Amino acid sequence: MRLLNRDDWYDIGRDLDWTLTYVDHAEAFPDSWSGNGVVPAAAWDAWDEPYRVTYHDYVSVQREKEGGAHAVREALKRANIFHKLDPAHTASSQMHMGTTCMVEQMAITMQSRFCRFAPTPRWRNLGVYGMLDEIRHTQLDMAFSHDLLKDDQSFDWCQKAFHSNEWAVIAIRNFFDDVMLNADCMEAAIATSLTVEHGFTNIQFVALAADAMEAGDIDFSNLLSSIQTDESRHAQCGFPAVEILMKHDPKRAQHIFDVSFWRSFRLFQTLTGISMDYYTPLHQRKMSFKEFMMEWVVTQHERTIRDVGLQKPWYWDEFLACLDHGHHAMQLGTWMYRPTLFWNPNAGVSRAERKWLNSKYPGWEDSWGVIWDEIIRNVNDGAAEKTVGATLPALCNVTHLPIGAHWDRHHVSKQMSVYKGRTYYFDSNVSKWIFDSNPERYAGSTNVVERFLAGQIQPMDLGGAVQWMGLTPDVMGDDAYKYRWAAEYKSPVPMAAE
Amino acid sequence: MALFPLYGYFKGDYIPRLIAVDTDDTFAQVAGKIAEHTVGRTLPNDPRAKGYVVTIDDEIIDPAEILGARVAAQKVQPLHWVDVNFAY
Ligand SMILES: [Fe+2]
Ligand SMILES: [Fe+2]
Numbered sequence: 187m188r189l190l191n192r193d194d195w196y197d198i199g200r201d202l203d204w205t206l207t208y209v210d211h212a213e214a215f216p217d218s219w220s221g222n223g224v225v226p227a228a229a230w231d232a233w234d235e236p237y238r239v240t241y242h243d244y245v246s247v248q249r250e251k252e253g254g255a256h257a258v259r260e261a262l263k264r265a266n267i268f269h270k271l272d273p274a275h276t277a278s279s280q281m282h283m284g285t286t287c288m289v290e291q292m293a294i295t296m297q298s299r300f301c302r303f304a305p306t307p308r309w310r311n312l313g314v315y316g317m318l319d320e321i322r323h324t325q326l327d328m329a330f331s332h333d334l335l336k337d338d339q340s341f342d343w344c345q346k347a348f349h350s351n352e353w354a355v356i357a358i359r360n361f362f363d364d365v366m367l368n369a370d371c372m373e374a375a376i377a378t379s380l381t382v383e384h385g386f387t388n389i390q391f392v393a394l395a396a397d398a399m400e401a402g403d404i405d406f407s408n409l410l411s412s413i414q415t416d417e418s419r420h421a422q423c424g425f426p427a428v429e430i431l432m433k434h435d436p437k438r439a440q441h442i443f444d445v446s447f448w449r450s451f452r453l454f455q456t457l458t459g460i461s462m463d464y465y466t467p468l469h470q471r472k473m474s475f476k477e478f479m480m481e482w483v484v485t486q487h488e489r490t491i492r493d494v495g496l497q498k499p500w501y502w503d504e505f506l507a508c509l510d511h512g513h514h515a516m517q518l519g520t521w522m523y524r525p526t527l528f529w530n531p532n533a534g535v536s537r538a539e540r541k542w543l544n545s546k547y548p549g550w551e552d553s554w555g556v557i558w559d560e561i562i563r564n565v566n567d568g569a570a571e572k573t574v575g576a577t578l579p580a581l582c583n584v585t586h587l588p589i590g591a592h593w594d595r596h597h598v599s600k601q602m603s604v605y606k607g608r609t610y611y612f613d614s615n616v617s618k619w620i621f622d623s624n625p626e627r628y629a630g631s632t633n634v635v636e637r638f639l640a641g642q643i644q645p646m647d648l649g650g651a652v653q654w655m656g657l658t659p660d661v662m663g664d665d666a667y668k669y670r671w672a673a674e675y676k677s678p679v680p681m682a683a684e
Numbered sequence: 685m686a687l688f689p690l691y692g693y694f695k696g697d698y699i700p701r702l703i704a705v706d707t708d709d710t711f712a713q714v715a716g717k718i719a720e721h722t723v724g725r726t727l728p729n730d731p732r733a734k735g736y737v738v739t740i741d742d743e744i745i746d747p748a749e750i751l752g753a754r755v756a757a758q759k760v761q762p763l764h765w766v767d768v769n770f771a772y
Pocket of ligand 1 (some may be wrong): 319417
């Protein structure tokens with residue numbers, strides 16, 4: 187039997203819908219899941235998929251991709267390249283696996299929600315492929331990490347991280363609980379598909395894949411590239427959704443965008459910022475995190491904002507200023523609290539690296555060098571214990587990240603709100619604004635400091651906290667190069683050699 | 685005498701931290717407990733400084749004052765933000 191051409195049936199297929207008679211439409215598609223809100227039913231006729239795909243096309247393309255990805259994986263398993271990789275780079279892939287794999291898993295649920303509850307059958311149809319994509323991403327991460335378990339137990343955190351109380355994982359889980367698991371379809375489309383996937387991760391995967399290839403980690407690079415081809419496709423589902431919401435409820439669309447942009451940015455400072463400017467070996471760095479953000483992420487978001495009629499978030503200038511800083515704060519913080527990590531962080535402040543940092547960030551020495559100097563002095567004085575945080579940092583009640591860590595030491599300020607008798611602190615005036623605009627949404631969660639004070643962490647010291655976070659001695663973070671980089675600071679370098 | 689949690693921020697440092705103090709502590713002692721995590725760890729000691737100055741909600745606090753008195757007067761809550769700087 188000859189198959190019909192796609193275009194002969196696609197338009198009928200994508201509009202396949204039922205006129206419900208046994209239940210109310212509102213019961214079958216509750217607003218709390220569809221997020222339809224004030225959008226009139228007829229408006230959905232304007233929802234046009236940004237790409238067309240049929241199950242037949244999808245399966246044959248994905249089959250090829252899977253075949254390719256696993257062929258490389260199998261070949262590299264035999265080549266045993268892991269031990270030849272720079273330990274600083276290895277930390278990037280371990281951090282990625284632990285902080286991303288279960289987000290892919292959460293994305294399956296989000297895409298399944300599109301399949302079932304999206305307000306138009308066209309979108310529900312595409313949700314099926316998005317869901318299958320995210321299953322594939324989760325499984326690829328798991329397979330990659332499983333292969334490397336024999337080399338390094340840190341890869342166990344690919345699966346373990348999201349079942350632990352590790353602080354960075356709590357921050358990430360909190361955000362994705364909010365914009366993937368708890369969000370209705372409209373909100374998920376704008377916060378996750380448009381802002382996170384299209385605006386950040388899609389591009390980040392390209393950059394990470396390039397860095398990994400440069401570092402000789404063909405296996406990781408190959409995995410990221412394969413995943414990215416799916417992301418760039420299904421992330422586009424955010425566009426028709428935001429276009430419709432802009433016509434009928436632009437205020438809501440803007441609010442979702444402003445909130446999710448800041449929260450994604452804070453996580454990107456934490457993960458990608460550190461990875462690019464500190465973990466990527468110096469001679470392999472192509473772009474600084476700021477240059478990367480300016481050239482790709484900022485441009486991408488500016489184009490999106492313009493194309494769909496959104497405004498730049500009100501904090502845009504502050505966001506641009508923070509591009510020079512926040513990830514340096516997160517680098518310092520993660521390195522100082524290294525026993526709370528499941529990877530070995532590179533300090534990344536040897537004289538040569540420092541020169542590079544100063545060339546990319548002219549204010550680096552004054553904001554960050556001062557602090558690293560004190561750390562280096564302690565390392566070289568044999569007082570490395572003084573370079574590990576001895577008490578918990580104050581944490582934000584929205585992002586769950588350390589207060590002050592979005593900018594630098596000249597911009598740490600008390601930002602707080604009192605809601606129903608409880609005091610909440612924030613890492614920035616933007617996070618405070620996020621909380622104040624919808625306190626009920628954030629008020630119920632407690633951060634690590636509050637859980638500590640509530641007695642959930644025993645014994646009540648940093649050792650107890652590390653144990654509570656699930657860190658075991660075999661994976662607990664320590665300096666990637668065992669502090670060898672600090673030795674060169676023992677002798678002052680003549681100016682000419684700098 | 686009771687343990688009391690504060691958020692302590694030493695001016696010029698990059699983050700504030702959870703600091704466990706005692707309600708019997710003077711503010712000079714509170715300042716010392718906050719400074720311990722910064723001075724000599726993330727910022728160098730300042731040899732010109734004569735101790736520390738504590739500021740709470742923009743008010744400079746007498747170093748001899750006892751924390752517990754301020755807690756009893758409900759002017760300091762658990763996790764209150766306390767600023768510390770070098771005194772000159
Ligand atoms: Fe994905
Ligand atoms: Fe995705």
